Amino acid sequence: MLAGIDLGGTQVRVALARSDGQLIASFKTKTPLLGTPQRVVEWAASEIERNRGREKVRSIAIGAPGPIDVERGILVNPPNLPGWRNVPLAAMLRQATGSQVHVANDADMAGLGEFHRGAGRGTRNMLYITWSTGVGGGLIVDGKLHRGAHGTAGEVGHMIIDPNGPLDQCGQHGCLEVFCGGANLARETGHPAAELFAAAARGDKHAGMVVERAARYMGMALISLTNALDPEMFVMGGGVTRSWGLVQPMMLETLRSSPFIRPARRPRLRRARLGDRAGQVGAVEWARINQ
Amino acid sequence: MLAGIDLGGTQVRVALARSDGQLIASFKTKTPLLGTPQRVVEWAASEIERNRGREKVRSIAIGAPGPIDVERGILVNPPNLPGWRNVPLAAMLRQATGSQVHVANDADMAGLGEFHRGAGRGTRNMLYITWSTGVGGGLIVDGKLHRGAHGTAGEVGHMIIDPNGPLDQCGQHGCLEVFCGGANLARETGHPAAELFAAAARGDKHAGMVVERAARYMGMALISLTNALDPEMFVMGGGVTRSWGLVQPMMLETLRSSPFIRPARRPRLRRARLGDRAGQVGAVEWARINQ
Numbered sequence: 001m002l003a004g005i006d007l008g009g010t011q012v013r014v015a016l017a018r019s020d021g022q023l024i025a026s027f028k029t030k031t032p033l034l035g036t037p038q039r040v041v042e043w044a045a046s047e048i049e050r051n052r053g054r055e056k057v058r059s060i061a062i063g064a065p066g067p068i069d070v071e072r073g074i075l076v077n078p079p080n081l082p083g084w085r086n087v088p089l090a091a092m093l094r095q096a097t098g099s100q101v102h103v104a105n106d107a108d109m110a111g112l113g114e115f116h117r118g119a120g121r122g123t124r125n126m127l128y129i130t131w132s133t134g135v136g137g138g139l140i141v142d143g144k145l146h147r148g149a150h151g152t153a154g155e156v157g158h159m160i161i162d163p164n165g166p167l168d169q170c171g172q173h174g175c176l177e178v179f180c181g182g183a184n185l186a187r188e189t190g191h192p193a194a195e196l197f198a199a200a201a202r203g204d205k206h207a208g209m210v211v212e213r214a215a216r217y218m219g220m221a222l223i224s225l226t227n228a229l230d231p232e233m234f235v236m237g238g239g240v241t242r243s244w245g246l247v248q249p250m251m252l253e254t255l256r257s258s259p260f261i262r263p264a265r266r267p268r269l270r271r272a273r274l275g276d277r278a279g280q281v282g283a284v285e286w287a288r289i290n291q
Numbered sequence: 292m293l294a295g296i297d298l299g300g301t302q303v304r305v306a307l308a309r310s311d312g313q314l315i316a317s318f319k320t321k322t323p324l325l326g327t328p329q330r331v332v333e334w335a336a337s338e339i340e341r342n343r344g345r346e347k348v349r350s351i352a353i354g355a356p357g358p359i360d361v362e363r364g365i366l367v368n369p370p371n372l373p374g375w376r377n378v379p380l381a382a383m384l385r386q387a388t389g390s391q392v393h394v395a396n397d398a399d400m401a402g403l404g405e406f407h408r409g410a411g412r413g414t415r416n417m418l419y420i421t422w423s424t425g426v427g428g429g430l431i432v433d434g435k436l437h438r439g440a441h442g443t444a445g446e447v448g449h450m451i452i453d454p455n456g457p458l459d460q461c462g463q464h465g466c467l468e469v470f471c472g473g474a475n476l477a478r479e480t481g482h483p484a485a486e487l488f489a490a491a492a493r494g495d496k497h498a499g500m501v502v503e504r505a506a507r508y509m510g511m512a513l514i515s516l517t518n519a520l521d522p523e524m525f526v527m528g529g530g531v532t533r534s535w536g537l538v539q540p541m542m543l544e545t546l547r548s549s550p551f552i553r554p555a556r557r558p559r560l561r562r563a564r565l566g567d568r569a570g571q572v573g574a575v576e577w578a579r580i581n582q
Contacts, residue, residue, distance in 0.1 A: 151521070158518040161451070172551055228516065228519060232440040259463070265440070265443055
């Protein structure tokens with residue numbers, strides 16, 4: 001058997017699957033309820049233990065918020081998990097379960113999920129972009145997850161889109177996330193990003209302008225990424241999928257405005273299909289690939 | 292045996308190699324002297340024929356300026372080869388030689404050359420950037436040339452670096468090439484780019500400012516590409532290599548100015564080693580890989 005875990009700031013999800021990747025059962029709970037890394041590991045291990053029957057769980061993959069030392073399976077200092085510092089997650093989970101454990105970036109796992117079981121099925125080259133509180137990504141090259149030389153490929157939220165833009169918390173001026181990330185939009189406007197997008201959809205003018213600016217910047221990122229990577233498809237997940245009808249046409253119009261990207265090589269832009277389950281589904285795939 | 296051809300606006304180069312990629316001989320001539328596609332093909336085929344001895348040439352790869360229909364081996368309308376329109380280069384060369392023929396992007400071939408035999412040896416993930424009249428690139432992912440879904444990956448010159456920047460001939464505002472490409476710098480300043488870089492190296496203030504601006508924009512592109520791709524190394528070729536001592540520190544300073552790209556994951560930035568031979572060397576490798 002295999003297990004995939006999606007560790008987020010809000011929820012922890014565990015999925016159990018057969019060794020071919022077929023899901024058998026899944027469980028979730030609230031991360032803050034568990035609180036400490038030790039209790040999160042114990043909860044996940046006990047869910048796996050209770051449900052594996054007589055089967056051995058060969059391989060577990062866990063998607064977690066960055067930055068991650070993927071080689072050693074350590075969560076460095078994830079902003080989404082306050083108080084977690086240099087947590088040796090792979091070692092802890094290995095000790096608790098006896099299985100081999102693979103720690104990966106959460107957006108990479110969601111991208112892998114969408115590639116194998118979601119909107120990206122059938123492609124060979126796609127880029128998953130999560131647009132929520134922050135902006136991240138997972139890159140599929142020639143049918144495989146590409147994590148880069150240090151496990152940080154796909155950090156599309158920190159591409160510089162406008163060098164004269166405001167300073168982001170990452171320390172860079174005018175990165176994609178400073179224009180599009182929900183946390184930054186909330187800070188700028190004084191409204192939660194979900195409310196802002198909802199107001200824009202209702203026709204509120206100011207909200208509409210803010211959302212349109214964000215969508216245009218995202219569209220420019222898609223232009224740059226198309227030129228650098230030539231993917232078949234962008235799959236977009238995260239909170240933005242709830243405002244897809246509003247935002248997708250704006251992004252697409254920007255992408256289409258580039259005469260250099262001729263229609264024949266223009267990637268498709270699709271909404272993610274797996275919703276909140278993308279991370280656990282991708283983690284199961286990652287456990288399968290690395291078993 | 293194998294052959295690699297580098298077809299540029301100025302020169303055509305042919306290299307013959309053993310089937311393991313070891314170079315045996317190489318030849319070059321001036322493209323405008325030959326003039327037509329038919330005569331270029333005839334010249335290359337006769338050089339190969341005269342020098343192959345009794346060996347059969349199994350596989351030929353040719354790097355040519357884009358845009359290229361790589362599937363069908365057709366040069367669409369390369370700005371660097373005026374008058375060449377929809378030239379079925381693969382078919383022509385196949386007919387003239389009897390060998391299988393692979394047509395590829397010139398920057399991809401140069402990148403492949405630097406990866407296998409030049410500055411990028413020993414890496415698994417690198418990005419070659421050519422900075423000359425134009426700006427292009429070749430992307431190596433996990434030890435292999437990544438051409439993307441339509442053969443246009445690595446078009447880093449047309450990433451958007453500053454959406455408020457001037458309009459480039461590609462039809463986009465503020466792409467990397469409009470700030471850095473030698474043709475654009477010459478148009479802007481009224482001096483050939485080589486003179487501009489030489490004047491900057493001699494301490495000319497205005498030239499220095501123009502070159503520094505270009506280097507800073509290139510550095511920002513390196514930041515974006517590091518975040519998107521996480522390469523081990525950037526290898527830079529083209530005319531800029533003649534001003535490396537001037538330009539490299541500026542690019543590096545910009546790359547280092549990103550606190551988000553921690554030193555442990557910062558790619559190296561190296562000057563290309565193969566000079567004008569990179570394209571033919573890469574084409575031989577491509578012929579070898581695809582034989």
